[in-house]
Amino acid sequence: MTPVTPEATSSSSPLESAIALLRAARRIVVFSGAGLSQASGIPTYRDADGLWKNQNALQFSHAEDLKRDPSGFTKFWGQRVSVVESASPNPGHKALAQLQLLRPATRLVTQNVDGLLTQAGGLDVLELHGSLRRWRCGNRSGPWPFHRCLRCGSHARPDVVMFGEMLNPGVLLEAQVAAQESDLFMVVGSTTIVYPAAELPELAMARGSRLVTLNMEPLPHLDDSAAVVLRGASEDLLPRLLAGLASA
Numbered sequence: 001m002t003p004v005t006p007e008a009t010s011s012s013s014p015l016e017s018a019i020a021l022l023r024a025a026r027r028i029v030v031f032s033g034a035g036l037s038q039a040s041g042i043p044t045y046r047d048a049d050g051l052w053k054n055q056n057a058l059q060f061s062h063a064e065d066l067k068r069d070p071s072g073f074t075k076f077w078g079q080r081v082s083v084v085e086s087a088s089p090n091p092g093h094k095a096l097a098q099l100q101l102l103r104p105a106t107r108l109v110t111q112n113v114d115g116l117l118t119q120a121g122g123l124d125v126l127e128l129h130g131s132l133r134r135w136r137c138g139n140r141s142g143p144w145p146f147h148r149c150l151r152c153g154s155h156a157r158p159d160v161v162m163f164g165e166m167l168n169p170g171v172l173l174e175a176q177v178a179a180q181e182s183d184l185f186m187v188v189g190s191t192t193i194v195y196p197a198a199e200l201p202e203l204a205m206a207r208g209s210r211l212v213t214l215n216m217e218p219l220p221h222l223d224d225s226a227a228v229v230l231r232g233a234s235e236d237l238l239p240r241l242l243a244g245l246a247s248a
């Protein structure tokens with residue numbers, strides 16, 4: 001007969017450790033990036049096979065490109081919108097929406113512009129880079145002939161943050177406050193290198209929040225500070241996390 005020693009129980013898997021942290025947390029922030037939507041067929045921006053390798057993307061990633069080449073701009077973004085509109089939330093998105101049901105103080109912050117977290121049932125998603133599912137002026141029935149909104153006359157463009165543009169300050173502030181008030185900050189499918197993704201985990205940890213990283217690749221600047229490092233696909237790991245949390 002071998003008694004269960006504290007050593008034996010503390011040798012739990014990273015998944016079990018992450019479930020225990022989720023179980024103990026009250027204010028959770030989940031910060032997601034392109035990795036979350038990869039299984040939904042949304043091309044990633046900065047991966048080796050990513051969108052920005054595409055020459056068209058480089059031509060139409062600045063807002064001024066709309067004035068330079070309205071029809072090229074509208075055609076390019078119209079294609080991006082149709083990719084997003086034909087995509088569906090994957091089990092990772094659904095697990096995060098379920099997390100909000102189990103832990104209502106959970107905030108979902110994302111770099112993704114595909115709107116899939118909201119489609120999965122996520123509430124008050126903080127979309128740092130905007131959304132391809134609405135136009136900047138609020139009207140949403142384009143793209144239009146002549147590339148102008150038929151309602152307000154402004155240039156038709158999706159409400160996403162393009163290169164050289166500021167993030168929406170209100171959305172950014174809400175994400176910063178949520179990070180500072182969190183007791184658990186989870187990074188999902190983001191390299192967290194670009195601003196403000198790089199800053200948010202630091203803000204959280206400075207106030208004592210525990211960090212969990214879930215990514216396909218190592219995150220050398222974050223994994224060392226993380227309480228738990230999960231390596232793998234979010235559409236696989238997030239449902240397992242939630243199953244563990246729900247069965248508690």
Ligand SMILES: [Zn+2]
Binds near residue numbers: 151152154
């Ligand atoms: Zn308009």
